[in-house]
Amino acid sequence: MTTVKTGQVPLAHDSEMARATPRKASMIGVNSRKLWLTVLGWGVAILIFFPIFWMIVTSFKTEAEAIADPSLIFAPTLENYVEVQLRADYFKFAMNSVVVAFGSTLLALLLAIPAAYSMAFLPTKRTKGTLLWMLSTKMLPPVGVLVPIYLLFRDTGLLDTRTGLIIVYTLMNLPIVVWMLYTFFKDLPKDILEAGRMDGASTFQEVWYLLLPLTLPGIASTGLLSVILSWNEAFWSLNLTSSQAAPLTAYIASFSSPEGLFWAKLSAASTMAIAPILVFGWLTQKQMVRGLTFGAVK
Template identity: 60%
Template sequence: MARAVTTQRKAINTLIAWIVGLLIFFPILWIFILSFHSEGDAIKSPLEVITSTWTFESYATVQERSNYFRHFWNSVVISVGSTVLGLIIAVPSAWAMAFVPGKRTKDVLMWMLSTKMLPPVGVLLPIYLICQNLGLLDTRIALVFILMMINLPIIIWMLYTYFREIPGEILEAARMDGASLREEVIYVLLPMAVPGIASTLLLNIILAWNEAFWTLTLTAAKAAPLTAFIASYSSPEGLFYAKLSAASIMAIAPILIMGWFSQKQLVRGLTFGAVK
């Protein structure tokens, strides 16, 4: 029998949820406010900032100084390309681990996850030299492959978890009906795991979109994504708070909009198989 929840309890829970939500969202809100003020107003006290004149000056200056759409396109290519390439590799890998398990499956999964514990700077020099020798510095191809390899353990882990929730008897029935391995994966497994695949896709696009270490290290101008676009407004002369805030809002707006419209699919995928 379900436990009754009083109106007072609901009100307290709602209030706590709003307070936590506002605390988490406040930095983005403050950056948004600063982006609509001049540099002189941005360094004033919080109350003076809010009551001062709002203007699009910072956005206009940022667009004049930088080619926003070129950085935006680089981010789209790098994040989507690395995620799709990772899914192509991860789907058969996760299928093999979920439905043809071996004694070392858990060991392999833990080994893959352990690679995420290594600080990126630990492999910076060899990766930089490889890109330099292959002529791939400041190219989107290099970043696509590097971010794919960085996020591949997460993709495989997530897909493995979702695939484990699918009854193996369904795949066995497909084999008995004459389905080949390719048909089994494409026409039976993938349609049943669409929520999990969608959440994996969205989450890894966000991770690749926000990656800063490798994008700042391996790019200069041609392949620089929006993370490098933001960093360009931090200089030895100091921080340009208003312009930096405007650049940050322009960089995070696309991913926020995508997350807003796909939140139901993301939650559905992340809770896939949670309720038996």
């Protein structure tokens, strides 16, 4: 007859407990780490977003409130939005921004896709060097080439034209676009393209029917990045345009002043300038994250 000593049950129970405690402890550890990471994530997000939040808040204050001690309690006003619209035609500037940002992105992709294809799938011993050289052009401060480009634009009649700005932005973003596409294309197994070639696909068909559909998230995120970079570019837009082709960056610049109060008006103009790209970025964020991850986890 097997007797169970009263003390044995607690023993068995103890061993279960002994097994459960580390698991529970590790669960608690995981949970607290998760909590900390969440808090950190939110902290960083709030830190990044705070200037934009404060700009939006300031745009609803009066000029006197904007320079007074920071406060979230105030009577909101739309007078700054009315004033900036009265002083400058927002839609003219916004239209220039849209045309130039999307036009330059389209042109950059048209040039970069064949370039990245050839570098990724038909590399030569100079490919790496070429890629590095392309990137090195980004290291030159733009002001260094301002006068030559200004003279070229003057002689070709491209000053203060959207076409001129599209050309400059395309050249400005091309190295980044080529590099990003090159990275995405490199991830694609060569065998897929070879299979297409075996089936008699021409180079164009290979790119159009195989490469582009398979790397679409990468191309989309590259395009989105190029649009954002073009939208926010200020140096060339301020220097190469005056009244006809000036985009939103020039619109914002016209509200800053060394004499007199301007923070609330500048905030209103800036809020209006970033609104379209903010909405665009929000709508396309899934695509963008997918594309960037596509390149990051290779």
